[in-house]
Amino acid sequence: MASYRFERGVDFANNVDGIERATRLLFDLCGGEPGPTVDKWPLPKASPVRMRVARAQKVLGVPVPATEIQRAFTRLAFPVTREKDAL
Numbered sequence: 519m520a521s522y523r524f525e526r527g528v529d530f531a532n533n534v535d536g537i538e539r540a541t542r543l544l545f546d547l548c549g550g551e552p553g554p555t556v557d558k559w560p561l562p563k564a565s566p567v568r569m570r571v572a573r574a575q576k577v578l579g580v581p582v583p584a585t586e587i588q589r590a591f592t593r594l595a596f597p598v599t600r601e602k603d604a605l
Contacts, residue, residue, distance in 0.1 A: 566599075568601075569587070571583075571584045571587060574587060584600070588600065
């Protein structure tokens with residue numbers, strides 16, 4: 519179900535890319551040319567996610583330094599802002 523996926527934070531920006539890819543595959547097999555993609559709905563803004571180092575360590579079951587968590591997020595191209603008790 520789409521609602522199940524979107525409730526869990528699916529990247530809305532990938533929808534158009536997926537539609538474009540599927541359309542291209544269909545037209546490669548069947549021939550013809552696709553029309554333009556029209557976005558009718560504004561995409562929701564991504565809100566920041568707070569992550570506590572203590573919670574991450576509890577979930578992972580191993581001690582992970584805050585600096586290592588920050589490096590992992592940076593390598594994944596996620597913006598990181600460090601606060602006193604949150605990463």
